[in-house]
Amino acid sequence: LMSALRRFFTRLLNFTTRRRDQERLKEEVVSHIAILTEENIRAGMTAEEGRRQAHLKFGAIAEMQEDYIAEKGLPFAEILLVDVRYAVRVLRKSPAFTTVVVLTLMLGIGANVVVFGVLNAALLHPLEVSDPQNLYQVRLKPWMSGRLLTTSYPAFQDFERKNTTFSDMAAINAYSSAAMSWHGGSLREVHGIETSGNYFDLLGVQPEIGRFFHPADENGPGSAPYMVLSEELWRSSFNADPGVVGTIVELNKHPFTVVGVAEGRFHGTERFAWPEYWVPMVNEVQAEGGYDYLNNRSAPAVTVIGRLKPGITPRRATEDLNAIEAELSKDYPTTDRGLEMRLIRPGLYGDEGDAIRGFLFSVTVLALLVLAAACANLTSLFAARAADRSRELALRVALGSSRNRLIRQLLTEAVIVSLAGGAAGVATATLLLHQLSRWRPPYGHLVVSLDSRVYAVGLALALGSALLFGIIPAWQASQSSPLQAMKHGAIESSRLRRFALRDILLCAQIVICTVLVAASLVAARGMVRALHAPLGFQPTGVMLAEMDLGQLGQTGEIALEREKEMIEAVRGLPGVTSVGTANVTPMSGGARGVPVFRIGTTELTFSNSVLATRRYVISPGYLAAAATRLLGGRDVSWHDTADKPQVAVVNETFARAMWGNMPAIGQRFILFGGPIEVVGVVEDGKYHDLAESPEAAVYRPSSQEVEGEVVFVVRSQRAPNQIAQELQHTLGGIEPDAPLSLRSWPDALSGVMFPARAATVALGVMGLLAAMLAVTGIFGMAAYGVSCRMKELGIRVALGASRTEVISAAVGRPIVLLGVGSMLGLLLACLARPLLAQIVFQANPSDLVVVAGAVFTMALLGIAASAVPALRALAVDPSHLMRED
């Protein structure tokens, strides 16, 4: 091996100094032949004969020289270098062509790299925990309950104690938030995670500084007031102070000791969530400011994750969990439902993973389609170029170049532009992905790290495209007969076949483009539908002010009085038309699946409940402020006090499920163990996401069911930032210590709108790229066709062809292809409906608007692209043309 290596380096050296070597060899050969000749002459030959014999004896000098070079240097690299140099020269000679190709590839490859970068970060990259393969999250079988919170804390404890299949099991509540204050910093609201003590041990992560908390730190509720900071919180609020360990920090006025800082790359088990702190769950009452779920079996308050014991299959573990759940539902029939369990991979908001995966894979397919369209475009471009260069290529064949070398040369050109395009694409994608990583929407974000996999994909796409668009033209060019090509010039030699190929390519391109245009129209329709979906409330013109009175330790009557006082104060602000409060606004969480019973039910078990409802606690005026229409009866009132009969407003679905067509007002039902009378009925709405089917909802007056958290819903006629300032001033004046967060309602809903928005952006970009490719493709083909047939068109004009005839001769073929391609594309888009359904809610590509829109767009693109060539064809001056060559 060493000697082989040495030989390689010698060759490399020779490769670089070969000119001198060749001189030397020439000298040697000349001297050799001279000696031979002399000897022959001495042997009695004539001078001429002697020289001839000497040459014969020596053999073919040129061939020997080539072999010599091959033997001495690196033939492959040498040829490559020659090819590359030649290709660069050729490409520089036609900058317009090169720019178009590089830009096309930049768009195609860039789009794919962006999509893959996101897919890689969201799906392929393992979680930043040790041994992520055997980490599972427990879910309920029916797709219900919250995205993450599925299990009550006592039930989690039962699962942890009774299971035989998990080596360890931890509970997480990722919705912790608190007003944080400490003597070195100002009050600010932070969001974090409450976990069982074994969380960090189970995940197998190490702290950046200090330590994590462990099961040994816990001794029952309230025993472990410890806090782990995220690296980001440590940097932003504690100036990355290495002596932060031991600092006392107040969360909702309760002291917690900072024990450590987590590593920057560790952010729990959710890919999109970046918690700012971790506290032990046994201290959640302090951290949450009073809300106790540790002893509440009916509150699904935690996410359960676990590691399987070695050799245990997820299936076996699921059976184990189901057996325990069945047992629990017998022991606690009023709270534990005995639902079936399943195990999923943590990281993507519970079952949202399915949607996210579907979305990303579908977008990947569409991005690849864009690249395929780009390649089809480039294939015809390259084929046309090869045809234009056929005289040059033929000359090279005639001069002894082998066809293999010709193919290699053309492929080298393709690879070079493709690598340039790929590099530009990856660079653009890198910029975009950096922006994406820095983007911090309130509902979580994704940090896209560009690892080698992303670059490898970029390179593979570049080389793959080069092969795809380079091989056909190269092969075709190498097949052409040199004699014919030199005799007849560029086009005529194999015109029929080449045009057939170009036709197919253009058609494929138009088909793909139509699919993508239709897809982006479908997405735009989805977006419009999402924006105008009947929500059961009107977010526009409403400001939300969230305040947590519970965090200040205010409960019961005092909190209610404060709430009333603040509502009155806000009502007095100029421009405010209506105001009310709710514990949470629709589509931002809140209790769901609360069992409702008929009057007279004695055993309040889940099996006896009539329906599961969403529950909101509202103040009088909320319904008006939210613009939720009251269909009958009355709003809740301040007179519905705790000592009066319990009342509620229900929605249509609730009323229909309970009492069918009978009037609901005055009816009664049981909620949380007590009888409640219906005083009003409101319209249905959306409570979780836009895709949900109608759900039951009940609104209870805050005067009868006080909750610490209130959201002021303020409808006003003034600009959001004006009213926000006044709200801050007014509410802060009454309750200066309560953390207040102000947002406009549409902003608050942006998370809900995110899927529709992301789909629109993703598909819109793809559609735009495809449209651009279609324009260049049609334009290229029409322009090329016209330039090739100038003479023919000239003859037609000279023979008296009308303008329409000229135009149809010039651009008829692309237009026909456009029609055929569009129809095929629309058909394909309809077939691709399942794919689109992964991206857009209620995707319907056969929608008349979409079909018409796609046809219109394609027609517009076709006209735009073929207008210039058509005009050129019309401007043909026969007399001028005929005189040419």
Place this chain on the structure above:
Amino acid sequence: MQPTGEDTAPCKSEILQGTLDLMVLKTLDALGPLHGYGIARRIEQISEEALNVNQGTIYLCLVRLMQKKWIEAEWGTSDNNRKARFYSISKPGRKQLVAETENWRRIAGVIGSLLELEGAK
């Protein structure tokens, strides 16, 4: 120019290539520094024209041997006052020659006895 790979042997076959290498080494070992023509001439004489290769082929062998550092070369003047490159065997070349000779004898012996055996049948 034809694409030529590493394996494109200037001589007719692998064995021949090895043989020619050995012949060149032996020649240089026996006769001392020689120019290309001298080597070619000598091999022709020894093989009595049985080895029908072009003389140009010698230069490919010389390149190969140079790369392996088995021979060295320097410019000099030939008998008839021409500038010529003189090749001489190097130390590793001598070592290689010994090893190759050994090897060649062994193979020749094996082939010889094998052929005899075949003949006896």
